[in-house]
Amino acid sequence: MIRFENVTKAYGSFTAISDLSLDIHQGEFFSLLGPSGCGKSTMMRMLAGFESVTSGRILLDGVDLTGMPPNRRPINMMFQSFALFPHMNVARNIGFGLKQARWRKRDIADRVDEMLALVQMENFADRKPHQLSGGQMQRVALARSLALKPKVLLLDEPLGALDKKLREETQFQLMDVQDRLGLTFIIVTHDQEEAMTVSSRIAVMKDGKLLQVGEPSRIYEHPANAYVADFIGNVNLLPVRISATDGELIDVTWGNGRNMVIRPQPEDRLSAGAQKTLVLRPEKIHVSKERPEEAFNINMVEGVVEEISYIGSVSTFHVRLDDGVLIRAQEANRLLASRREIDWDDRVWLSWRAGACVIIES
Amino acid sequence: MRKVSLRSLMIAVPYVWLLLFFLIPFLIVVKISLSDSITASPPYTPQLTVQDGLAGLWAALSEFDFENYVWLIEDGVYLKAYLFSLKVAAISTLVSLLIGYPIAYGMAKAPKRWRSTLLLLLILPFWTSFLIRIYAWIGILKSEGYLNIALLKLRLINEPLNILYTDAAVYIGIVYSYLPFMILPLYASLERIDGRLLEAAEDLGCGSVSAFWQVTFPLSLPGVIAGSFLVFIPAIGEFVIPDLLGGSATLMIGKTLWLEFFANRDWGVASAVAIVLLMILIVPIVLFQRHQQKHQGELG
Amino acid sequence: MNRRFNTFNLTALTFGFGFLYLPLLLVIIFSFNDSRLVTVWGGFSTKWYAVVLANEAYMEAAWITLRIAALSASLATVLGTLSAVVMVRMGSFPGRTLYSGMIYAPLVMPEVVTGLSLLLLFVAIGIDRGFWTITIAHVTFSMCYASVVVTSRLRTFDRSLEDAARDLGCSPFSAFCQITLPIIAPAVMSAWLLSFTLSLDDLVIATFTSGPGSTTLPMKLYSSVRLGVSPEINALSTMLIGIVASGVLIASLVNRRQERRLENETRAAAPA
Numbered sequence: 001m002i003r004f005e006n007v008t009k010a011y012g013s014f015t016a017i018s019d020l021s022l023d024i025h026q027g028e029f030f031s032l033l034g035p036s037g038c039g040k041s042t043m044m045r046m047l048a049g050f051e052s053v054t055s056g057r058i059l060l061d062g063v064d065l066t067g068m069p070p071n072r073r074p075i076n077m078m079f080q081s082f083a084l085f086p087h088m089n090v091a092r093n094i095g096f097g098l099k100q101a102r103w104r105k106r107d108i109a110d111r112v113d114e115m116l117a118l119v120q121m122e123n124f125a126d127r128k129p130h131q132l133s134g135g136q137m138q139r140v141a142l143a144r145s146l147a148l149k150p151k152v153l154l155l156d157e158p159l160g161a162l163d164k165k166l167r168e169e170t171q172f173q174l175m176d177v178q179d180r181l182g183l184t185f186i187i188v189t190h191d192q193e194e195a196m197t198v199s200s201r202i203a204v205m206k207d208g209k210l211l212q213v214g215e216p217s218r219i220y221e222h223p224a225n226a227y228v229a230d231f232i233g234n235v236n237l238l239p240v241r242i243s244a245t246d247g248e249l250i251d252v253t254w255g256n257g258r259n260m261v262i263r264p265q266p267e268d269r270l271s272a273g274a275q276k277t278l279v280l281r282p283e284k285i286h287v288s289k290e291r292p293e294e295a296f297n298i299n300m301v302e303g304v305v306e307e308i309s310y311i312g313s314v315s316t317f318h319v320r321l322d323d324g325v326l327i328r329a330q331e332a333n334r335l336l337a338s339r340r341e342i343d344w345d346d347r348v349w350l351s352w353r354a355g356a357c358v359i360i361e362s
Numbered sequence: 363m364r365k366v367s368l369r370s371l372m373i374a375v376p377y378v379w380l381l382l383f384f385l386i387p388f389l390i391v392v393k394i395s396l397s398d399s400i401t402a403s404p405p406y407t408p409q410l411t412v413q414d415g416l417a418g419l420w421a422a423l424s425e426f427d428f429e430n431y432v433w434l435i436e437d438g439v440y441l442k443a444y445l446f447s448l449k450v451a452a453i454s455t456l457v458s459l460l461i462g463y464p465i466a467y468g469m470a471k472a473p474k475r476w477r478s479t480l481l482l483l484l485i486l487p488f489w490t491s492f493l494i495r496i497y498a499w500i501g502i503l504k505s506e507g508y509l510n511i512a513l514l515k516l517r518l519i520n521e522p523l524n525i526l527y528t529d530a531a532v533y534i535g536i537v538y539s540y541l542p543f544m545i546l547p548l549y550a551s552l553e554r555i556d557g558r559l560l561e562a563a564e565d566l567g568c569g570s571v572s573a574f575w576q577v578t579f580p581l582s583l584p585g586v587i588a589g590s591f592l593v594f595i596p597a598i599g600e601f602v603i604p605d606l607l608g609g610s611a612t613l614m615i616g617k618t619l620w621l622e623f624f625a626n627r628d629w630g631v632a633s634a635v636a637i638v639l640l641m642i643l644i645v646p647i648v649l650f651q652r653h654q655q656k657h658q659g660e661l662g
Numbered sequence: 663m664n665r666r667f668n669t670f671n672l673t674a675l676t677f678g679f680g681f682l683y684l685p686l687l688l689v690i691i692f693s694f695n696d697s698r699l700v701t702v703w704g705g706f707s708t709k710w711y712a713v714v715l716a717n718e719a720y721m722e723a724a725w726i727t728l729r730i731a732a733l734s735a736s737l738a739t740v741l742g743t744l745s746a747v748v749m750v751r752m753g754s755f756p757g758r759t760l761y762s763g764m765i766y767a768p769l770v771m772p773e774v775v776t777g778l779s780l781l782l783l784f785v786a787i788g789i790d791r792g793f794w795t796i797t798i799a800h801v802t803f804s805m806c807y808a809s810v811v812v813t814s815r816l817r818t819f820d821r822s823l824e825d826a827a828r829d830l831g832c833s834p835f836s837a838f839c840q841i842t843l844p845i846i847a848p849a850v851m852s853a854w855l856l857s858f859t860l861s862l863d864d865l866v867i868a869t870f871t872s873g874p875g876s877t878t879l880p881m882k883l884y885s886s887v888r889l890g891v892s893p894e895i896n897a898l899s900t901m902l903i904g905i906v907a908s909g910v911l912i913a914s915l916v917n918r919r920q921e922r923r924l925e926n927e928t929r930a931a932a933p934a
Contacts, residue, residue: 050825071831083826087844097830148830368835373755376745376805380764383802387779390786465678468671480675482914487682489910491863493883494899498685501692501891506701508688541682599772601866606887616774620866623778633782636775647770 001026001184002047002152007056009042009208016042017208019056024201029178029185031195034205035231040188043205044154047186048077060151071100076150080157082141084129090140091116091125097148115143118177135166142177153178155187159194171197192232196220204228220281222265222358229279229360234316236280236327239362245270249297249354254278256323260299263355270359277362284356285329287317289341292351300351303327305344310337317342319350395430395633430634440618440635444642447615450529450604451597454536458544458593459586461537466548466585467578470555481549488542496535496606503531503607527609535603536593543592551585552578584657591650599639615639686903693896700891710897720882720898727862727879730793734800735857741801742808742853747838749809750816768806776803777870784871791873799871800864804857811856815849816842848920855913859906 002024009017017039024030032040045051047058049070058065065073076097084093091112098108116122119139129137138158145153158174159167175198178185189195195202196216203213212224223229226237240252240260249261250270262278264270286292292300306326307318310333317329329350333340342348434440469480487495502508503526510522525531555578563573601616608614615635623632693711697704714720745765768776780799784791819842827837843850865880872878879902886895 048825048829050828069833070825070828071833075829077826077829079822079826081820081822083820083822085823085827085841085845096827100831100836144826144830369752372744373748373752373761376741376748376809377757377761379741379802379805380761383780383783383798384764384768385760387783390782391775391779394782461678461681464670464674468667468674468678471667471671472675473667478918480679482911483679484682486907486910487686489859490686490903490906491880491883491899493863493865493880493887494689494902495685497883497887497891497895497899498689500887501688501700501896502685504891508701511701538681538685545678595770596772599774601772601774602884616772619774619778629782632778636778639772640775643770643772650770651766 001061002186003059004043005057005059007043007046007058008054009039009046009051010054015208017046020208020210021056022203022210022213024184024186026184027182029175029198029200030187031199031202032186032188032205033192033195033202033231034190036190038205039208040190040205041156042208044077044156044186044188047152048075048154049073074151075154076145076148076152077154077156078141078145078158081161082129082137084137084140084144086129089126089128090121090132093129093140094144094147096144101148111147115147118146119143119173134162135170138162138170139173142174146177146181146183150183152184152186155185157189158187160189160191167194168197174198196232204231206231223279223360225360226277226279226362234282234328234330236278236282236285238278238280238325240276240278240359242270242272242274242276242359245272252276252278252359255321255325258301258323260357261297261354262357262359263297264359268359275362276359279358279360280327280352280356282316282328282330283314285327285350285352287319287329287331287342288349288351289346291349297354298351299354300349301327302347302349305342305346305348308342308344315340317348319348391633391636394629395637396427397430397630430630431638433631434634434638439613440615440638443613443615443618444638446613447598447600448642450532450536450614451594454533454540454597455544455590455594457533457537458541459590462541462544462548462589463586465541466545466552469545469549470552477553484542484545484549492539493602495539496603499531499535499538499607500526503534526607527612529608529612531607532604532612532614535607536597536600539603540593540597543596544589547588547592548582548585551582551588555581584653587653588650588657591646591653595643595646595650598643689896690900690903693893693900695893695896698893700893700896710893711901713894714898714901717894719877720879723877723879723882726793726876730797730800730878731858731861734797734804734861735854737797737801738804738808738857739850739854741805742857743812743850745805745809746812746816749813765806765809768803769810771803773864773866774870777867780867781870791871792876795871795873796868796876796878799867800857800861803867804860807860808853808857811853812846812849815846819846848917852913852917855909859910862906 002022004020004022007017007020008015020043032043034040042051046053047065049065049068049072053066060073060075085096088096094115095108095112098111103111112125113122116125119142121136121139121143124132124136124140129140132140138161142158155174159170162170171194174185187195187198199216201214202216202219204211204219206227212219212228214222219228220232223232229235229237238254240254243251243253243259249263252260252262254260260278270276291302292298294300301321303319303321305317306320309316309318312333314330314332315337317331319327319329321327327350335341469477469484472480500507504510505522505524505526507526509525510519513519514522525534559577559581560570560573563577564570568576599616600614601620604612604614604617605620608617616639619632619635619639622628622635692700692703694706694708695703696707696709749762749765777799780795780802781791784795789795823841823845824834824837827841828834832840863880864878865884868878869881869884872881883895883898886892
């Protein structure tokens with residue numbers, strides 16, 4: 001539906017976006033995720049028409065958008081910090097785009113009522129923006145950007161201005177609205193949790209390039225490279241060397257000549273002796289005081305607990321192995337913290353299954 | 363295409379206005395300051411018209427000379443007037459700072475709900491006529507004025523003081539007129555000093571006096587500098603105050619220019635005086651500009 | 663800065679504001695003096711006000727001054743706002759450095775120089791000096807002040823509001839008119855007010871650029887003041903002070919209310 005074709009955006013000598021191609025489909029909830037300055041906002045502003053494309057082109061339903069000003073594009077945007085017009089009340093804010101499009105007064109009123117109902121703000125039509133809470137402003141901004149029935153809605157850090165609790169509620173509200181209207185939503189965010197929660201697909205960006213595009217679970221479990229793995233969630237990245245490549249399970253060596261069995265993905269093209277990086281998420285590692293039972297598909301190592309960080313639902317253990325490697329492992333706090341069996345300086349066993357880790361390029 | 367022309371139109375309108383009524387007049391001043399006194403004196407006929415074209419321009423250029431400037435240097439009156447203006451401006455700035463600082467400090471420390479009212483009270487006299495404010499001092503300072511009456515009644519003096527039509531009256535007038543310009547930036551920089559900094563200083567062993575000199579004063583320096591320029595720059599070219607409060611001996615450069623133009627009708631010299639005045643002002647103005655850019659956003 | 667407010671501070675404020683207001687207060691008090699001797703109190707009277715109001719020369723000058731002030735302030739506000747937009751929004755264009763120089767220079771230019779240069783221009787192009795030349799002169803320096811006032815407001819203006827309007831179908835021009843202009847209106851108003859008072863107050867530039875039959879009130883006042891203190895001038899001054907002070911007070915009260923509202927609005931619009 002939306003296609004970025006070899007899009008490059010340069011400001012003078014600085015290249016914000018370099019030769020980027022991307023397809024976004026009808027009805028998707030698509031996230032552009034990356035640290036600040038990675039070019040994600042530029043992508044959105046190019047799509048909305050606020051920035052021109054230096055080279056390449058952007059197509060919407062096969063129509064080239066190049067040179068089309070923002071007011072002509074069937075795309076609307078919900079701005080970071082909402083950009084509600086402070087001198088207009090809620091109803092006039094929502095009806096603003098309709099007025100520009102020369103709708104009849106009665107039609108505007110009907111549409112505004114419809115939008116107010118959609119975001120459950122019927123009782124606030126006459127309020128000025130400064131009389132609203134952050135969450136209410138967000139809903140008005142959403143209603144305003146949906147009033148013109150755009151084909152695509154762009155959301156620029158839509159929840160950044162809200163506090164954590166409200167943010168979670170609003171995420172579900174957004175997903176609900178998107179689901180009901182069947183629109184394409186494109187959201188720009190630096191919050192990986194937010195991206196994981198709301199989107200059907202995520203594009204991870206860095207320095208004006210796409211690092212990986214895929215479903216949230218794919219990006220989390222099978223990151224394309226170390227940067228993506230590290231950007232999304234906690235991770236242990238271990239340098240490994242492939243020892244043997246035959247069979248469903250293969251051996252790799254890591255640390256001080258330690259051996260590990262892993263279950264490679266079919267697409268991993270591995271050759272013996274290759275240096276790779278192993279992605280091992282902390283929550284996939286089990287921590288125990290007793291040595292776990294041996295099994296052909298279980299890896300286990302022994303080390304000393306250096307640090308425990310307790311964040312309520314889970315605790316993260318920093319375990320120093322005997323050869324000096326530091327591994328982070330996470331355990332759900334099934335017991336009360338006062339009954340915790342493992343303490344600082346305890347010797348513990350870490351164990352994980354062969355299928356729990358992923359091999360990526362170094 | 364239409365967008366481009368709207369944009370150029372928006373730029374062109376104020377641009378052309380300023381070219382026409384600021385830059386060209388200024389160039390005329392430069393030109394006349396370089397012309398002979400005779401040709402420039404009224405009835406003044408423009409030596410240079412557009413019809414003359416380049417040849418005319420060249421002819422006019424070759425007629426230019428520095429006679430008026432030579433005259434300024436040779437006649438000691440002008441040099442004295444420039445130096446005196448600088449002196450008056452410098453002393454007035456210093457006095458304004460000494461009076462203005464405690465007031466700005468008091469305003470910054472006043473309870474929050476008073477501050478906007480105090481600020482309004484400070485700006486209010488600035489909005490009332492400049493002339494009236496100077497006029498008010500004539501009534502106070504003249505020999506049978508309110509000040510002498512009060513001092514005589516209090517038996518502090520036996521004879522009325524002669525203040526009006528002296529340099530002292532000029533200082534009073536300038537300080538009085540420009541005090542708000544000193545206080546405003548001072549207040550702005552003092553007001554934004556975080557009170558916790560002073561608490562921290564005292565917590566680390568400073569007395570309150572020493573905390574003032576080591577924390578408050580250095581942090582208020584941008585305001586001190588901005589305020590000083592805001593008094594110093596206009597004071598140099600001041601005309602009304604020395605004219606109304608000063609004596610005939612008080613020749614500041616603004617007044618000299620005025621007299622040269624309206625009394626002596628020597629346009630060439632008046633223009634040369636103006637050019638030299640601007641050249642004197644350039645240094646403080648550039649310094650001020652630098653300072654403002656550096657502290658942009660720090661002061662209102 | 664919020665620490666204890668002590669006696670020293672109170673004394674400084676009392677003396678400071680006393681110094682600022684006492685001279686004006688004396689003028690006001692003695693405008694109600696019955697005696698012609700300005701420093702001797704001869705009982706309360708408002709007769710000098712009647713004298714001033716009956717003086718046709720003063721009234722004529724006041725009328726001219728008001729017309730010039732209103733006209734030049736309006737023009738200066740339009741040009742100043744335009745110029746602020748040029749400075750903040752137009753990015754770079756040929757001659758931008760010269761332009762910003764020309765906007766800031768009149769602010770620091772001594773009045774005598776501005777007056778002289780404009781006079782020489784008017785002589786050079788052979789315009790009869792009078793009402794219009796004073797107005798042009800006032801527009802020229804007021805527009806720079808107006809530009810500074812509007813520029814500083816425009817710089818803090820949240821551009822995403824304009825982007826939002828364009829996203830919802832406005833052309834850039836229409837977005838500016840519908841969104842930006844209403845929001846910066848208080849600044850535009852204060853630019854007008856500032857230009858108005860600058861024009862009302864100006865003596866030096868008006869003297870240079872005026873001609874026969876266009877004597878402004880400050881010029882009239884100046885020639886009277888040179889002759890010394892008189893109860894008529896006290897009365898006239900009191901009226902002027904009264905008009906300007908009440909104007910400024912009303913404007914600042916309105917502005918303060920608007921600003922408070924605006925502050926709420928902007929705070930609410932950007933809950934960072």
